[in-house]
Amino acid sequence: MMNATEPNGLSENAKALMLGISPRILLAAVAASFLLGGCSDQAVETAAVAPAASVPPVEKSSIIDDASMADETAGENWLAFGRTYSEQRFSPLDQIDRDSVTELGVDWYLDIPNARGLVGTPLVVDGVIYFNESMNRVHAVDLRTRKQLWMYDPRVAEETGTDLRAGWEHNRGIGLWKDKLYVATWDGRLIAVDRATGEELWSVRPFPAEEPMYITGAPKIFKGKVLVGNGGTENGPNRGYVTAYDAETGEQAWRFWIVPGNPADGFENDAMRMAAETWTGEWWKFGGGGNAWHGFTYDPELDTLYVGTGNGAPWNRKVRSPEGGDNLFLCSIVALDPDTGEYKWHYQTTPGETWDYNSNMDIVLADLEMGDRTVKALMHAPKNGFFYTIDRETGKVLVAEPFSKVTWASHVDLETGRPVEMPGQRYEDGGPVRVAPSPWGAHSWHAMSYNPVTGLAYVPALHFSIEFFDHGVDPATWESSRFEGDTTAVSLDLGEGEAPYMGSLQAIDPTTGSIEWEVPLAGKWNAGTLTTAGGLVFQGRADGDFVAYDAKTGEELWRKNLGLGISAPPITFEVDGVQYISLLVGWGGGAAGIAGNLEVEHGWAYGRHTRRLVTFSLEGETVLPPQSPPEAVRPIVIEHFDVDADLAVQGADEYGRCGSCHGPGAKSGGMAPDLRASAVVGSAEAFAAVVRDGAKMANGMPRYAHLTNNQLTALQHYLREQAELALAE
Ligand code: HEC
Incomplete structure (x- = not known):
């Protein structure tokens, strides 16, 4: 039996990967390493999983198609990312309700060795739960036997190539359609696997692995097509797009570019011709951005696809479009024909954006009673701090109220x-100027849900400001370089004190935009929400508490600490007449890396806590094995290492490429080891083996093959300086 990730060593799984052991053997090895708890006399028992070959195939009785994905009334399964096409994350199940929720307990759990940040939404069909974890590995588990049926590993570390990649080893979800399951990967593949066996059926590349982009979003499936986008606005000269593939064959059906390319090359369509009118200068040299990395919603009633689009590349409009302009289709909801990808309408939430206010957040559909009519509405709470209710037949905005x-x-x-x-808020003169919301947004990818019974949307909200300034960047000479993130603006000085709290759960009435109730939260990045016909809202928090509220009033009705920060949203489903709630528990997400200095306070140090899938029911009485208590990382002393101040200054510069995972100032929020506490940093050989030669690539530590000995030494000195500063505090 294997334990959770060994903190700083290579796990068995990773070693196997690096040794190139065949996937089949690896699959059996990993399957056998799972720990299963619950529903037995012993708290924990080994899941005796047979090798893949003898696992009976998953029975497929439910048909996963447009009709089932649009069906709001069937609560047994959870077929799509947002449960149904509407993305409401509202379940009609009501066995667990405002009264009975006090009885809720852990029914069973599954440890997930080698996992790190878990942010995904599991899917359930016919008594099988499917979920994805770190490095895009996908698991299928039988909900009756609680045994793993298969694991699919797309071997992302091998595919990412030898060079740099931003810290997005996590992924928010997978997709189902008929007999297939779809997973999109960090290195930019869309893969179909057989949902009965986990066998790979086809794999296509929306972009080559060498492109400075990545996929973290769930593939969305509708009308026999699979849609994927990409992220990477800050990582190079990227021009965003979404691509639809035939769900059966993987053949490309259409692609929609989000921003126009170089007019000299001709425009792909009239929409791009129209968009180009809103740009100035030579924007195409910078890519333009607009990358759609999350919010895509298919509307079966109006047969329309809504795509939430990203911010500009680079952030600073002065650089990418110096004479101004709205810069379509940045920060917009773009309505497309789902069969052809043709443009229908758009609504731009932040014209000419310059603050990273992307509109990638979820797009939720509902019929709303407004005045004397029923509006076919969509709801959207993007980073820019306004909650929007939009008539989705016309694209006209009906409500736009600040929620932060x-x-x-x-x-x-x-x-x-x-x-x-x-x-003055555009920092046209270079700044600094304090602006709210910050580039983290007033809401990010953490799912909002909508309850048609209460008529309220439940939004995990963020409340920060930040100083924008652009260090006198010269638009004439600035260039974006691949994989070396540069936003051309912003300080990392997140403002506290704009609100008395930096995170909250809000219940918003979409017909007015008014906040009906709000729960201030101690942590900032709290997980997405689920709401049910039982009159409940569920949310996991950064501090590890999983909480149920009265959906109408916000009154707290139940709470359980799961021993580790929660970053993934819960789902609910039914098996043999019993309602369950499941969620992945595994602190992670971009903020835990890029804002590690802010998240270090939680004490979810890298590699110390076991990641789990935890399932609750009203009969559940399983005791979760205890986790290490949250604890701040203690920097270590390295006696023989004398910090050279000049080298440390140079190293601070080099560290720019490391901070997105290891945290600003080498304070890790838990997505990667805290390098102030790493003995590796004290040894030139060990440091080069890891950083330059890629010894830990399989676990998500990139290889920086081009770094010179001098650059490596400078990094060591910077890191030791940070350790010594912390030790002296
Ligand atoms: C994409 C995210 C990411 C980036 C960017 C990144 N690292 Fe890492 N790093 C990791 C992860 C994850 C691990 C832990 C791997 C493991 O568990 O074996 C790690 C491990 C390490 C270790 C080993 C620590 C130990 O004690 O075992 C060192 C040293 C290190 N990284 C240095 C760097 C430096 C220097 C940079 C920038 C040049 C950098 N890393 C950039 C994710 C990252």
């Missing part, structure tokens, strides 16, 4: 649909 402190605009003019900007 907003300083960049006074309000949205509902006549024109445009925000009314506040003077």
Whole structure:
């Protein structure tokens, strides 16, 4: 029996990967390493999983198609990312309700060795739960026997190539259609596997592995097509797009570019011709951005696809479009024909954006009673701090109210649909100027849900400001370089004190935009929500508490600490007449890396806590094995190492490429080891083996093959300086 990830060593799984052991053997080895708990006399028992060959195939009785994915009334399965096409994450199940929820307990759990940040939404069909974990590995587990049926490993570390990649080893979900399951990977593949056996059926590349992009979003499937986008706006000269593939064969059906390319090359379509009118200068040299990495919603009633688009590349409009302009289709909801990818309409939430206010957040569909009519509406709470309710037949904005402190605009003019900007907030003169929300947004990818019974949307909200300044960047000479993130603006000085708290759970009435109730939270990045016909809202938190609230009033009804920060949203489903709630427990996500200095306070140090899938029911009485208590990382003393101040200054510069995983100032939020506590940093050989030669690539530590000895030494000195500063505190 194997334990969870060995903190700083290579796990068995990783060693196997690096040794190139065949996937079949690896599969059996990993399967056997699972720990299963619950529903037995012993708290923990080994899951005796047979090798793949003798596992009976998953029985497929439910048909996963447009009709079943649109069916709001069937609660047994959880077929799609947002449960149904509407993305409401509302379940009609009500066995667990406001009264009975006090009886909720852990029914069973599954340890997930080698996993790190878990942010995905599991899917359930016909008594099988499917989920994805670190490095895009996918698991199928029988909900009756609680045994693993198969594991599929797309061997991402091998595919990412030998060079740098931003820290997005996590992924928010998978997709199902008929007999197949779809997974999209960090290195940019879309893969179909047989959902009965986990066998790979086909694999296509929306972009080559060498491109400075990645996929972290769940593939969305509708009408026999699979849609994927990509991220990477900050990582190079990227031009965003979404691509639809035939779900059966993997053949490309269509592609929609989000921003126009070089006019000299001709435009792909009229939409790009129209968009180009809103750009100035030579934007195509910078890519333009707009990358769609998360929010895609298919609307079966209006047969329309809504795509939430990203921010500009680079962030600073002065650089990419120096004479101004709205820069379509950045920060927009773009409505497309799902069969052809043809443009229908768009609504731009932040024209000419310059603050990273992307509109990639989820897009939730509902019929709303507004005034004397029923509106076919969509709801959207993007980073820019306004909650939008939009008529999805026309694209007209009906409600746009701030749900967090907003300083960049006074309000949205509902006549024109445009925000009314506040003077000085664009840092045109270089700044610094303090702006709210921050580039983290007032809401990010953490799922919001909508309950048609209460008429409320439940939003995990963020409340920060930040200083924008652009270090006198020269638009004439600035170039974006591949894989070396540069935003051309912003300080990392996140403002506290804009609100008395930096995270909260909000219940928003989409017909008015008013906040009906709000629960201030101690942590910042709290997980996505689930709401049910039982009158409940569930949310996991950064501090490890899993909490149920009264959906109408926000009153807390139940709470359980799961021993590790929660970053993934819960789902609910039914097996043999019993309602269950499942969620992945595994602190992670971009913020735990890039804002590690802010997240270090939680004490979820890298490699110390076991990642789990935890399932609850009203009969559940299983005791979870205890986790290490949250604890701040203690920097270590390395006697023989004398820090050279000049080298440390140079190293601080080099460290720019490391901070997205190891945290600013080498303070890790838990996505990677805290390098102030790493003995490896004290040894030139060990450091080079890891950083330059890729000894830990299989676990998500990139290989920086081009770094010179001098650069490596500078990094060591910077890291030791940070350790010594912390030790001296
Ligand atoms: C994409 C995320 C990511 C980036 C970027 C990254 N690392 Fe890492 N790093 C990791 C992870 C994850 C591990 C732990 C791997 C494991 O568990 O074996 C790690 C491990 C290490 C270790 C070994 C620590 C120990 O004590 O075992 C060192 C040293 C290190 N990284 C240095 C760097 C440096 C220097 C940079 C920048 C040049 C960098 N890393 C960039 C993710 C990253």
